[in-house]
Amino acid sequence: MNTVARCLKIAILEDNADRTVAMRAALADKLYMYEPHFLPTAPLMLAWLDRHLEETIAISLDHDLELPLSAIDRTDPCDGRMVAKALAVQSPSCPVVIHTTNVACGDSMEAALIEGGWQTFRVTPCDDRHWIRATWLPLLREALFHAATIEAAPVAQLVSAGTK
Amino acid sequence: MDSGVIVELTNLSGTFQFDDRDGLLDVATALKQAGLMIEPGCVRLFPNDGGRPMIVE
Numbered sequence: 001m002n003t004v005a006r007c008l009k010i011a012i013l014e015d016n017a018d019r020t021v022a023m024r025a026a027l028a029d030k031l032y033m034y035e036p037h038f039l040p041t042a043p044l045m046l047a048w049l050d051r052h053l054e055e056t057i058a059i060s061l062d063h064d065l066e067l068p069l070s071a072i073d074r075t076d077p078c079d080g081r082m083v084a085k086a087l088a089v090q091s092p093s094c095p096v097v098i099h100t101t102n103v104a105c106g107d108s109m110e111a112a113l114i115e116g117g118w119q120t121f122r123v124t125p126c127d128d129r130h131w132i133r134a135t136w137l138p139l140l141r142e143a144l145f146h147a148a149t150i151e152a153a154p155v156a157q158l159v160s161a162g163t164k
Numbered sequence: 165m166d167s168g169v170i171v172e173l174t175n176l177s178g179t180f181q182f183d184d185r186d187g188l189l190d191v192a193t194a195l196k197q198a199g200l201m202i203e204p205g206c207v208r209l210f211p212n213d214g215g216r217p218m219i220v221e
Binding site (some may be wrong): 006007008030031033034035057139144145147148149151152 | 172175176185188207208210211212213214215216217218219
């Protein structure tokens with residue numbers, strides 16, 4: 001039996017370098033126990049989720065993604081809706097935070113995920129990167145709070161209950 | 165707090181990092197002894213090993 005606990009992961013679709021730095025710092029400060037994974041394009045995120053969705057405790061999705069001028073790989077980054085639609089046809093497994101200034105597309109992502117049974121949270125970025133600590137992090141924390149499971153009873157307690 | 169009732173009690177302060185279930189329950193007990201009410205199911209532990217958060221009370 002594998003008794004090594006797996007560190008759960010938080011997957012974030014984000015193409016902006018400044019936001020990524022701020023999010024990484026916020027997570028290291030308050031949600032240090034989880035492994036953050038930043039994916040800058042929808043295809044990369046989908047490939048990552050294909051391998052790690054089972055170990056993912058929360059997902060955060062941006063919508064508009066841009067290819068940096070310096071990017072060597074010129075593959076279309078697509079957008080957050082592509083990821084939301086792909087998740088929507090799978091069994092819900094963790095909460096999803098949508099962090100985009102694109103309200104219409106954010107609505108569309110949210111609707112797709114809700115229809116697929118996923119729990120969603122929504123934040124609209126504002127005030128440069130201030131929103132990351134002010135709104136995004138508390139929302140992510142709330143999402144994780146709701147992802148808690150009932151603690152397994154200690155073996156001794158189960159044995160005791162079984163003998164009553 | 166919501167209407168005088170504690171609705172979230174976790175070890176996620178970020179300042180005092182601890183991973184002790186009993187310590188969290190001690191905090192809950194101390195709060196109740198101080199006269200505060202805690203909503204059932206809202207005491208949740210985030211294990212330091214990155215495991216799934218657990219409802220401990």
